[in-house]
Ligand SMILES: Nc1ncnc2c1ncn2[C@@H]1O[C@H](COP(=O)(O)OP(=O)(O)OP(=O)(O)O)[C@@H](O)[C@H]1O
C-alpha cells in the first residue's frame with residue numbers, strides 16, 4: 290500500500306470506482322486528473338468540521354454506494370426560453386440526438402470535443418482558486434460535459450439551454466458533469482442551465498464548472514435546479530471576471546433532497562461586476578445550501594448577492610457568503626443579503642454572511658433576515674376570495690421575486706418566473 | 719341582506735363589539751359613523767373573517783347564510799367585500815396577477831368558468847377607465863408605494879372587478895383629494911343596485927353628499943347607539959358626538 294492511500298480521507302473508498310484511469314486523454318488532462326485524484330483521496334468528503342461545511346453534511350454520500358453508469362437514452366425537454374438552442378446531457382453524457390445546437394457547433398459542444406484546445410486547458414488548470422474537495426472529485430471522475438468558447442466580440446446567435454437530465458436506475462448512480470465556458474473580450478451570452486430528473490431513485494449529480502468572462506464581456510448564467518426528491522445535487526462553479534465585465538449568475542433551487550450550489554469568483558479586472566442572486570423554495574426534508582466566496586482583487590469592482598428562500602416543512606436553507614477584499618481592491622462595492630421566509634415551525638435557516646477586508650476604501654455590507662409569513666398579507670388576499678393555499682403561494686412568489694428581478698436578461702428572468710409559478714401552482718398573466 | 723344580531727367580538731381578550739345590532743336590506747346603502755376607537759373597523763374585520771377577532775356571541779348573516787366561523791375566502795365567495803381602511807402592501811405580487819387570481823378564484827367558487835386572459839384584460843381596462851386609474855399601476859406590486867389616495871382607488875377598483883353582493887367600505891374617503899373623492903364616489907354609486915347592499919363607514923358628511931345613504935347609524939363603545947335618516951349625519955357634523963353620547967348614556 291502506498292503512503293498516499295494510508296492517509297485517505299473520510300468516504301474516499303466509496304468513490305474509488307469513479308476515478309477515471311487516464312487513457313486516451315491528452316497529457317494535461319491526465320496530469321490534472323491525477324493531481325485532483327490525489328487531493329480528493331487525501332481530504333475525502335467534507336465533514337461538518339471542515340470550513341464551509343458546518344451546516345451541510347455530506348456524510349450520507351459515503352453510505353449511498355453510488356455507481357458510475359454507462360451512457361443512456363433520455364427524453365427531450367421543451368425549452369423554457371423561446372427559440373433557445375438546447376444541449377442535453379443525460380447522466381453526465383452529451384446526447385446529440387436529443388439536442389438542438391444547430392448553427393452553434395463552432396462555439397460549443399461536449400466537453401470531450403474540446404480537450405485539445407489550449408483555452409480549455411488554461412481554464413481548467415487555473416490555480417487561482419481555493420481548493421474544493423468536491424470539485425476535485427468531479428475532476429477525478431467526470432466522463433463528459435459541456436464546453437463553450439466565444440472569441441472576442443462574438444455573441445451567441447441564440448440563447449442557450451443546458452439541460453442536465455438525471456435518469457436514476459435500479460442502483461444509485463452518480464455522475465460528475467463538467468463545464469467550461471470562456472468568453473473573449475466584448476463577447477456576450479445568456480445560458481440557462483436546467484437540472485431535471487426523470488423517474489424516481491437515488492443519485493448524485495456532482496457538477497463542476499470553470500468560467501472566464503473576458504474584458505468587457507457579459508455572461509448571464511441562470512441555473513434552475515428542479516430535480517427529484519431522491520436526488521442529491523452538488524455544484525462548484527469557479528468564475529474569473531476581467532476588466533469591466535459582468536458575470537450575472539442566478540440560481541433557482543426547487544428540487545433535490547440535498548443540494549449545494551457553490552460559487553467562487555475572482556473579480557480580477559478593474560471595474561468588473563459579479564452578481565450571484567438566487568431564490569429557493571423547499572419543503573419536506575429538503576436541504577438547500579447556497580455558498581459563495583467572492584474575491585475582490587482589483588480596484589472599483591462590485592459584487593451583489595441577494596438570496597430569498599421560502600422554507601416549509603422540515604426544510605433547511607443554508608446561505609454562506611464570504612466576501613474577501615484584497616488590499617489592491619480599493620473602492621470595492623460589495624453587498625450580500627439572505628432573506629428567509631419560514632413557512633412552518635420546523636423550517637430552519639442558517640445564514641452566515643462574512644467579510645474579510647484588507648483595503649481601506651471600500652463599501653461592503655451584508656445582512657440576513659428570517660421571518661414568518663405576514664398574516665396581514667394572507668388576510669388581504671383571502672378577503673378577495675383567493676383560497677388560503679393560493680394566497681400563500683402568491684405571497685411566497687412575491688417574496689422570491691425580489692432577487693429574480695435582478696436578472697439582467699429579460700427572457701431569462703421571465704423563464705425563471707415561469708418555472709417558479711409552475712412550481713407554486715400559479716399561472717402567469 | 720346583512721343581518722347582525724347581538725354580535726359580540728373580542729380582540730386580544732378585550733371585548734370591542736358589545737352586542738351590536740344592524741340590518742341592511744338589499745338595495746340600500748347604510749352609513750356608520752362614530753368616534754375613533756368605537757369599533758367600526760373591528761366590525762368590518764369581524765365581518766370579513768380576520769384572524770384574531772373572536773366571536774363571543776350573536777349572529778351575522780349574509781343573504782340568510784351565517785358567516786360566523788367561515789374562512790375569509792368563503793365569505794368573499796358568498797359575496798362579501800371589504801374595502802380596507804388600511805389597504806395592505808404585498809411586495810412582489812403584481813396588481814394584475816392579484817386581480818386575475820382573485821376574480822378567477824371567486825368565479826371558480828361560484829361554479830363559473832374562469833375568464834380568459836383576453837376577456838379579463840378587456841374587463842380590467844373598462845374598469846380602470848371609469849375609475850381614472852392608469853394601467854401602469856397594475857404592473858406594480860399591490861399597493862406598494864401607492865399614495866394614500868391611490869390605495870383607496872385601488873380598493874374601489876377591486877370592488878368594481880369582483881362585483882360583490884355586499885360591500886363594506888371602511889373610511890374609503892379618507893386620504894382622497896376632492897376630485898378623487900368624486901371619482902371614487904361615482905365608482906361606488908355605479909355599483910348601487912337593487913340586489914346589492916352597502917355599509918359605508920366614514921367620519922365625514924362630505925362623502926355622504928356623493929353617496930347618499932338610506933340610513934345612518936352611530937356606533938359608539940361597540941354598539942349601535944342611534945340610527946336615523948341622512949339628516950343624522952348632518953346633525954353629527956354640526957354637533958359632534960358629545961351631545962348624542964350624553965343623551966344615549968342617560
Ligand atoms: N389587535 C388589537 N389589540 C388590542 N386592541 C385592539 C386591537 N385592534 C383594535 N383594538 C381596539 O379596539 C378598539 C376599536 O378599534 P377600531 O379599529 O375598531 O376602531 P374604529 O372605530 O375603526 O376607529 P377609527 O375611527 O379610528 O378608525 C380600539 O380601542 C382599539 O384600540
Ligand SMILES: [Mg+2]
Nearest residue numbers: 758759760803
Ligand atoms: Mg377604523
